[in-house]
Amino acid sequence: MAPDARGGLFDTIAGFVEPGSTVLDLGCGEGDLLEHLIRTKNVRGRGVDLSEEMILTCVSKGLSVYQGDLNEGLQDYSTAGFDYAILSRTLQVVQDPVALLREMIRVGKKVVVNFPNFGYLPVRLNLLFRGRMPVTRSLPYQWHDTPNIHLCTRKDFLVLCRDMGIRILKETALRGGGVRCGFCANALANEVCFLLEGSS
Amino acid sequence: MIDTIAMDSVGIVRPRDFTFGENGDPLVLDSGKVLSPVTVRYETYGTLNPRGTNAILLLHAFSGDAHAAGRHRPDQAQPGWWDAMVGPGKPFDTNKYFIICSNVLGGCQGTTGPSSTNPATGRPYGLSFPVITIGDMVKVQVRLLDHLGISRLLAVAGGSMGGMQALEWATAHPDRVASALVLACTARLTAQGIAFNAVGRNAITSDPLWKGGDYYGGPVPARGLAIARMIGHITYLSEESMHRKFGRRLQQKEQYGFDFTDQFQVESYLEHQGDKFVERFDANSYIYISKAMDYFDLGEKHGSLNAAFRRTSAKFLLVSFSSDWLYPPAQLKEMAFSLMREGKDVSYAELTCPYGHDSFLIETERQGRLISSFLETVYGS
Numbered sequence: 001m002a003p004d005a006r007g008g009l010f011d012t013i014a015g016f017v018e019p020g021s022t023v024l025d026l027g028c029g030e031g032d033l034l035e036h037l038i039r040t041k042n043v044r045g046r047g048v049d050l051s052e053e054m055i056l057t058c059v060s061k062g063l064s065v066y067q068g069d070l071n072e073g074l075q076d077y078s079t080a081g082f083d084y085a086i087l088s089r090t091l092q093v094v095q096d097p098v099a100l101l102r103e104m105i106r107v108g109k110k111v112v113v114n115f116p117n118f119g120y121l122p123v124r125l126n127l128l129f130r131g132r133m134p135v136t137r138s139l140p141y142q143w144h145d146t147p148n149i150h151l152c153t154r155k156d157f158l159v160l161c162r163d164m165g166i167r168i169l170k171e172t173a174l175r176g177g178g179v180r181c182g183f184c185a186n187a188l189a190n191e192v193c194f195l196l197e198g199s200s
Numbered sequence: 201m202i203d204t205i206a207m208d209s210v211g212i213v214r215p216r217d218f219t220f221g222e223n224g225d226p227l228v229l230d231s232g233k234v235l236s237p238v239t240v241r242y243e244t245y246g247t248l249n250p251r252g253t254n255a256i257l258l259l260h261a262f263s264g265d266a267h268a269a270g271r272h273r274p275d276q277a278q279p280g281w282w283d284a285m286v287g288p289g290k291p292f293d294t295n296k297y298f299i300i301c302s303n304v305l306g307g308c309q310g311t312t313g314p315s316s317t318n319p320a321t322g323r324p325y326g327l328s329f330p331v332i333t334i335g336d337m338v339k340v341q342v343r344l345l346d347h348l349g350i351s352r353l354l355a356v357a358g359g360s361m362g363g364m365q366a367l368e369w370a371t372a373h374p375d376r377v378a379s380a381l382v383l384a385c386t387a388r389l390t391a392q393g394i395a396f397n398a399v400g401r402n403a404i405t406s407d408p409l410w411k412g413g414d415y416y417g418g419p420v421p422a423r424g425l426a427i428a429r430m431i432g433h434i435t436y437l438s439e440e441s442m443h444r445k446f447g448r449r450l451q452q453k454e455q456y457g458f459d460f461t462d463q464f465q466v467e468s469y470l471e472h473q474g475d476k477f478v479e480r481f482d483a484n485s486y487i488y489i490s491k492a493m494d495y496f497d498l499g500e501k502h503g504s505l506n507a508a509f510r511r512t513s514a515k516f517l518l519v520s521f522s523s524d525w526l527y528p529p530a531q532l533k534e535m536a537f538s539l540m541r542e543g544k545d546v547s548y549a550e551l552t553c554p555y556g557h558d559s560f561l562i563e564t565e566r567q568g569r570l571i572s573s574f575l576e577t578v579y580g581s
Contacts, residue, residue, distance in 0.1 A: 022543075044543070046540065052549065052551065052552070052566065055547070055549045055570075056549075056566075056569055056570055056573065058547070059517070059547050059549070059570055059573050059574050059577070060573035060574075060576070060577065061577070062577035062580075062581065063547070064545050064546055064547055065547045065548070066536060066540070066546075066547070066548045067548055067549045067550050068533075068548075076533070076537045077537070077540075078541055081540075081541065
């Protein structure tokens with residue numbers, strides 16, 4: 001993922017999160033987002049990641065992290081145990097995104113999800129004109145080595161939320177470089193970020 | 201003979217003794233019984249800073265001792281039990297931290313235990329030594345720290361039974377512990393773990409030389425203690441590590457001789473481990489300390505695991521090892537989630553490692569990186 005786009009994404013997520021809240025970052029990687037939220041929003045944050053290297057990096061930053069596999073689910077986490085459950089640039093790599101979303105809605109009072117928009121125009125054109133699986137800045141992998149096993153478009157996700165009874169509280173669409181995308185997000189946003197809530 | 205001392209070694213170290221309870225103020229045990237006097241054998245490495253904020257207490261496992269690092273004599277073959285982790289520039293960095301390690305109560309390596317002299321009789325305690333708990337071990341360490349003038353620890357750290365003591369410290373003395381490193385540990389032994397300990401105790405008490413624990417001054421129940429150690433040792437390894445190390449190879453032959461002089465390498469190894477252990481360990485200490493581990497149940501003591509961790513204010517680092525079937529990762533995960541539920545600062549890592557329970561002593565490189573970076577953040581804050 002392009003590093004220059006992260007500033008805009010991090011600011012978008014920080015904008016969704018209330019100051020002083022509790023945050024669970026699923027697939028936290030090196031903990032950069034958590035650090036950003038701690039610095040800008042004074043959150044009490046926890047990260048989860050599968051990789052030992054990522055855990056080590058997070059520990060060296062003084063973050064609270066748990067080495068675990070999101071594909072094993074969140075059954076050990078308390079219901080509404082966090083103000084926010086965050087899944088940043090990770091939805092597309094999990095085995096069962098629907099099950100994970102359902103669990104996140106249970107564990108987080110609110111949920112933040114962002115993912116690369118497969119409906120992004122260059123992606124569509126790539127497929128249309130080159131007849132090849134798209135390789136872009138936000139999707140830099142070849143079809144055979146990609147960890148992204150569940151790609152979806154912004155529209156696909158909206159449909160899924162409707163079917164699951166998930167309410168969309170806020171949405172920010174981002175173009176390249178983390179710039180906000182004001183119109184026609186379906187085709188012009190390469191990344192979308194949602195603030196969600198269960199329907200209860 | 202070691203000609204030079206490595207740059208990252210603490211060098212030649214001197215064990216010390218501290219005795220308390222001679223003139224009143226005895227140790228009151230969890231059982232309600234009292235014990236006095238109590239002598240604690242301990243070692244320290246590094247220097248306590250003027251504000252006293254850099255002290256770390258290392259807590260040894262079942263058969264460990266106060267000698268965590270360095271050597272007592274230049275010609276000592278093996279350094280202290282955690283030498284790979286303790287020293288200048290090592291994870292427990294003696295350039296930064298003041299490290300303390302003491303032998304546990306009930307032990308046989310300098311701290312009062314069943315082989316110590318009972319002042320009432322002038323003879324070794326044997327089975328008249330009171331039954332002790334992990335909590336009692338920690339009470340003795342508290343006395344030692346009071347004596348050393350250390351009111352608050354930067355960290356308590358230990359694997360296996362050492363981790364149990366770290367958990368006890370963090371829950372019984374939350375105001376005195378800034379962080380707790382709990383490695384290859386559990387909040388309570390499984391029935392399987394207790395079963396192995398019970399067989400070990402049985403091996404000792406079935407040895408005719410044990411004589412109801414009153415064997416001091418005569419031959420020791422060496423066979424029973426060696427068998428106990430063999431059983432224990434099997435539980436500290438993994439199927440994979442045993443396979444890698446020994447396979448099905450015979451010790452001295454290529455072909456089966458079809459008689460009972462044939463010995464597989466693994467048999468010979470266990471015999472050796474058993475014999476080596478008898479030279480340095482007391483059979484009654486084995487019985488008392490293994491029982492203390494069996495009794496340890498953090499959740500039961502405080503009503504529940506959540507209630508136990510609710511009391512804590514330390515920052516936790518929990519580390520499990522994938523091949524540890526004696527203290528399986530699931531047990532540390534349970535603690536991690538309990539701490540999370542209580543809103544505590546906890547990190548959990550599960551290192552993929554083939555060496556079984558002993559991984560925490562063997563896998564020092566990756567574990568060391570985790571520990572050193574964790575300690576740095578605690579020390580820096």
